Amino acid sequence: MPGLKTPKGTTDELPKEAFLYEEIIEKIRKVFVVHGATPISTPTFEMRSILVNKYGDDSKLIYNLSDQGGEICSLRYDLTVPFARYLASKKIKRMKRYQIGKVYRRDQPSVAKGRLREFVQADFDIAGECIAMMADAEVISCIDKILRVFEIGDFTIKVNDRRILTSILEIIGVAEKDYGNICSTIDKLDKMSVDELRKEFIQKGLTESQVLKIEEYMRQAGNKNVLEYLENDAIGSIERCKEAICSMKELFRLCKILGCDGCLTVDVSLARGLDYYTGMIIEAGYIGKQVGSVIGGGRYDNLTENLGVKGVAIACVGFSVGVSRIFSILCEQYCKESATVVYVGASGGLFLDERLSIIKILWGAGIAAETFYTKRSSFDDQIAYARKKGIPVIIVVGESEFVLKSVQVIDLTTNEKKIVLIEDIVKCIKELA
Amino acid sequence: MPGLKTPKGTTDELPKEAFLYEEIIEKIRKVFVVHGATPISTPTFEMRSILVNKYGDDSKLIYNLSDQGGEICSLRYDLTVPFARYLASKKIKRMKRYQIGKVYRRDQPSVAKGRLREFVQADFDIAGECIAMMADAEVISCIDKILRVFEIGDFTIKVNDRRILTSILEIIGVAEKDYGNICSTIDKLDKMSVDELRKEFIQKGLTESQVLKIEEYMRQAGNKNVLEYLENDAIGSIERCKEAICSMKELFRLCKILGCDGCLTVDVSLARGLDYYTGMIIEAGYIGKQVGSVIGGGRYDNLTENLGVKGVAIACVGFSVGVSRIFSILCEQYCKESATVVYVGASGGLFLDERLSIIKILWGAGIAAETFYTKRSSFDDQIAYARKKGIPVIIVVGESEFVLKSVQVIDLTTNEKKIVLIEDIVKCIKELA
Numbered sequence: 001m002p003g004l005k006t007p008k009g010t011t012d013e014l015p016k017e018a019f020l021y022e023e024i025i026e027k028i029r030k031v032f033v034v035h036g037a038t039p040i041s042t043p044t045f046e047m048r049s050i051l052v053n054k055y056g057d058d059s060k061l062i063y064n065l066s067d068q069g070g071e072i073c074s075l076r077y078d079l080t081v082p083f084a085r086y087l088a089s090k091k092i093k094r095m096k097r098y099q100i101g102k103v104y105r106r107d108q109p110s111v112a113k114g115r116l117r118e119f120v121q122a123d124f125d126i127a128g129e130c131i132a133m134m135a136d137a138e139v140i141s142c143i144d145k146i147l148r149v150f151e152i153g154d155f156t157i158k159v160n161d162r163r164i165l166t167s168i169l170e171i172i173g174v175a176e177k178d179y180g181n182i183c184s185t186i187d188k189l190d191k192m193s194v195d196e197l198r199k200e201f202i203q204k205g206l207t208e209s210q211v212l213k214i215e216e217y218m219r220q221a222g223n224k225n226v227l228e229y230l231e232n233d234a235i236g237s238i239e240r241c242k243e244a245i246c247s248m249k250e251l252f253r254l255c256k257i258l259g260c261d262g263c264l265t266v267d268v269s270l271a272r273g274l275d276y277y278t279g280m281i282i283e284a285g286y287i288g289k290q291v292g293s294v295i296g297g298g299r300y301d302n303l304t305e306n307l308g309v310k311g312v313a314i315a316c317v318g319f320s321v322g323v324s325r326i327f328s329i330l331c332e333q334y335c336k337e338s339a340t341v342v343y344v345g346a347s348g349g350l351f352l353d354e355r356l357s358i359i360k361i362l363w364g365a366g367i368a369a370e371t372f373y374t375k376r377s378s379f380d381d382q383i384a385y386a387r388k389k390g391i392p393v394i395i396v397v398g399e400s401e402f403v404l405k406s407v408q409v410i411d412l413t414t415n416e417k418k419i420v421l422i423e424d425i426v427k428c429i430k431e432l433a
Numbered sequence: 434m435p436g437l438k439t440p441k442g443t444t445d446e447l448p449k450e451a452f453l454y455e456e457i458i459e460k461i462r463k464v465f466v467v468h469g470a471t472p473i474s475t476p477t478f479e480m481r482s483i484l485v486n487k488y489g490d491d492s493k494l495i496y497n498l499s500d501q502g503g504e505i506c507s508l509r510y511d512l513t514v515p516f517a518r519y520l521a522s523k524k525i526k527r528m529k530r531y532q533i534g535k536v537y538r539r540d541q542p543s544v545a546k547g548r549l550r551e552f553v554q555a556d557f558d559i560a561g562e563c564i565a566m567m568a569d570a571e572v573i574s575c576i577d578k579i580l581r582v583f584e585i586g587d588f589t590i591k592v593n594d595r596r597i598l599t600s601i602l603e604i605i606g607v608a609e610k611d612y613g614n615i616c617s618t619i620d621k622l623d624k625m626s627v628d629e630l631r632k633e634f635i636q637k638g639l640t641e642s643q644v645l646k647i648e649e650y651m652r653q654a655g656n657k658n659v660l661e662y663l664e665n666d667a668i669g670s671i672e673r674c675k676e677a678i679c680s681m682k683e684l685f686r687l688c689k690i691l692g693c694d695g696c697l698t699v700d701v702s703l704a705r706g707l708d709y710y711t712g713m714i715i716e717a718g719y720i721g722k723q724v725g726s727v728i729g730g731g732r733y734d735n736l737t738e739n740l741g742v743k744g745v746a747i748a749c750v751g752f753s754v755g756v757s758r759i760f761s762i763l764c765e766q767y768c769k770e771s772a773t774v775v776y777v778g779a780s781g782g783l784f785l786d787e788r789l790s791i792i793k794i795l796w797g798a799g800i801a802a803e804t805f806y807t808k809r810s811s812f813d814d815q816i817a818y819a820r821k822k823g824i825p826v827i828i829v830v831g832e833s834e835f836v837l838k839s840v841q842v843i844d845l846t847t848n849e850k851k852i853v854l855i856e857d858i859v860k861c862i863k864e865l866a
Contacts, residue, residue, distance in 0.1 A: 003480075003482065003740075003741050004483070004518050004521050004522035004740060004741070005480065005522065006475070006476050006479070006480075007476060007478055007479065007480055007504050007506045008503060008504055010476035010477075010478070011476070012473065012474065012475050012476070012519050012522075012523075013472075013473055013474035013475075014473065015471035015472060015473055015530065017474075018471070018472035018473050018474050019471070019472060021474065022472060030799075033772045033801050034796050034799055034800065034801050034802070035796065035801075035802075035803070036771070036772075036773040036801055036802060036803030038448035038451070038452070038770070038771055038772070039446075039448060039451035039452060039455060040445065040446055040447065040448055040451050041445065041446035041450075041451050041454065042439070042445050042446075043439050043440060043443035043444070043445070043551055044443075044477065044508075044535060044537070044551055045440055045443070045551075046439070046440065047436075047438065047439075047440055049436065050437070063498060063499075063501070064498070064499035064501060065496060065497070065498060065499060065508075066496075066497035066498060066499050066500075067499075068496070068497060068539065070441060070539075071440050071441055073440045075477075075498075085437050086445050088437050089437035089438065089445075090445075094806075096803070097448065102477060104477070106501065106503075118476055118477055118478075126806070128806060128807075129806070129807060130806035130807070131783070131785055131806060131807070131808055134785065134789075134806055135806055137789075141793075141796070145796070254789060257786055257789045257790055257793065258789055258792075258793045259793050259797070307436075307437060337471070338469070338471055339466045339469075339471070340469040350564070352564055352567065353687075353690055356567075356570075356687060356690045356691055357690055359691075360574075360690065360691045360692050363467050363468065363574070363578070364692070366463075366467055367467065368466050368467050368468075368469055369467070369468075369469060370468070370469030370529070373527075373559070373561060373562070373563035373564060373567055373568055374561075374562060374563070374564070375564055
């Protein structure tokens with residue numbers, strides 16, 4: 001119905017989709033909890049002033065609320081800026097938190113790729129001063145566990161350091177004020193052709209020789225010895241590049257102890273569009289899947305200070321899981337339609353009161369059960385419904401059995417039938433399920 | 434910080450609050466699943482046209498999104514209208530679904546009463562033609578279970594029927610077009626004084642004698658034999674009132690079979706402000722708690738048709754749990770700060786690598802563990818932190834033990850200490866926890 005559509009880029013989740021979302025979120029949540037994180041929640045919308053100048057080019061994708069005679073608010077664009085606001089407003093110096101919730105972006109939607117305007121992110125962040133790279137390594141360890149838990153297949157965790165990127169830009173003579181702008185083009189490396197990229201670099205004011213130099217560095221994306229390459233390159237003499245290389249080496253050392261270095265690589269072409277990263281940046285995803293990266297993150301040590309609270313920069317590192325991306329990989333083979341264990345049917349009559357008295361016993365014992373509501377329902381229809389929904393057991397209420405205070409129980413997986421006393425029904429179902 | 438506040442009527446959830454929300458939602462979800470319901474999810478915002486004329490006076494409380502050059506949308510006000518839109522758009526004739534999510538109302542907030550502008554509702558609804566009152570009775574049964582699961586104390590489930598209300602209005606001569614308007618004043622009976630109510634009735638055009646007659650009916654709110662009273666009253670001759678009385682009687686009969694009639698009463702003063710109810714209406718809450726009603730709902734048989742799809746009225750009955758209301762009752766005595774089971778400490782040094790190799794083993798076994806990130810941390814501080822967070826076990830890494838491939842394990846509940854081989858650490862923790 002045309003008048004009944006959902007807004008552009010949003011969608012309804014059908015039961016099996018909602019079941020899958022519940023399962024994905026619960027698996028991620030468990031990994032977060034294993035890492036000792038605590039949950040928090042922030043509002044769906046924030047004061048608009050909190051969100052401005054945080055997302056580079058993408059700020060135009062923020063959803064604004066109408067001015068209805070009160071405050072000026074916008075829907076949250078991610079869970080990272082609200083977290084920084086949370087820390088700064090409460091003067092929290094140390095925290096390991098997770099938050100799982102929807103975020104909103106007025107982007108061009110693509111349902112097939114799991115890109116919607118409203119989507120679920122699951123965020124994990126560690127705030128507070130740390131032994132160098134200790135929290136960064138834990139973040140990689142947490143990402144590694146999450147990517148494994150879905151048993152989707154091989155994955156890569158790519159890391160880079162913002163300081164390496166800015167050193168590259170410095171050495172080729174880009175002005176510091178343009179770093180963010182140029183980085184947002186580098187970020188499109190995997191989405192655009194070489195020609196398109198060149199065109200955008202030139203448009204943003206780079207010379208042809210600068211573009212060629214950037215491309216040379218970007219070609220090191222797949223180089224396993226890229227850190228050594230950079231050390232021997234001219235940028236190896238830039239102080240903050242030295243620091244970054246040193247950090248990356250310590251990251252790999254700690255990840256090895258934590259057992260999460262197997263899928264970890266340095267990719268100097270990794271940029272990420274957001275303005276707020278200051279050190280390590282991360283992108284991770286499954287190999288051979290069309291949805292693109294599944295996890296993104298990094299270190300953002302100045303974000304709390306940028307919110308306007310001078311002198312209270314809180315060092316943070318963390319990541320967001322694109323839950324909808326994982327969903328779109330898993331949804332094809334997923335088919336859970338129902339969590340019901342018992343269908344209470346009837347044969348030879350409605351047996352309303354009798355069915356209700358049986359279902360009361362099941363519900364009371366915490367056994368998921370349902371029955372039919374209609375005035376007419378053939379037993380064949382009942383069986384067909386139960387099979388379609390994947391309900392494993394059917395209890396059949398019939399006159400003769402009920403007089404004897406018993407019911408028929410059919411195990412739909414084996415088609416085994418038996419007569420069970422009503423007082424034994426819970427025990428019987430628990431044995432079957 | 435003034436610049437870092439959340440928008441009016443919204444709030445951040447601290448870890449212990451977020452833990453409590455997670456627990457409340459999971460308990461409610463389990464009851465829904467036991468009743469054989471499947472989850473769905475709808476977008477946070479809907480086309481504005483879907484939401485207009487559904488909420489009576491309260492439509493002015495809807496949050497609108499800015500017109501940013503696309504569709505005209507509003508944040509959802511409840512989960513009921515989106516569910517009706519879901520059914521109508523997908524031409525679904527029968528469904529038992531739950532949905533748990535935030536809704537948004539620009540109302541006057543009161544944090545103490547759990548009334549915020551953004552709050553969580555947990556909805557359960559049964560759609561589709563049913564044997565009379567069968568689904569209605571199941572809804573009461575589901576409400577009864579939810580109110581019990583939190584062990585808060587005594588509660589009441591009040592029911593009425595919209596047809597009884599409209600019969601009262603008919604018999605005292607209110608024009609049909611004013612029914613909704615007058616009902617929304619009756620709905621305020623428990624929030625306003627008798628004088629304020631009278632004033633509002635008069636303002637809405639009732640005569641004094643009409644107001645006195647309404648008041649007479651409303652005084653039957655606590656009457657246990659109210660159905661008999663109505664049968665013997667003049668309105669007992671109105672056809673739809675007869676039907677409603679008959680429905681209420683059948684409801685009580687079925688609830689008795691389902692074992693959920695103990696806290697159920699008829700309250701003829703129960704109105705509920707929303708426009709869309711057509712039959713049974715419900716309000717439930719705990720006795721002696723300040724938060725007001727915790728659950729509201731009813732039957733809405735015409736809502737799908739009112740969305741503009743003529744001829745596809747889908748009979749629906751269901752309810753919403755005000756999760757935030759339950760939260761505000763429970764939050765005072767709740768004190769879970771952490772879900773961590775093991776704190777990995779160190780004595781006589783930092784032991785970074787050693788701590789990471791221990792925590793790797795724990796994380797790998799799915800044991801929630803954390804350690805310290807700072808360069809300096811006294812053992813006393815570590816113990817104090819673990820106790821404050823309620824972490825039950827601390828593992829102490831120290832030079833001498835590590836050489837012997839073992840660690841010290843302290844059970845913080847009993848203060849019992851022992852030396853455990855690293856290879857036995859998982860087994861040891863599982864025995865303690």
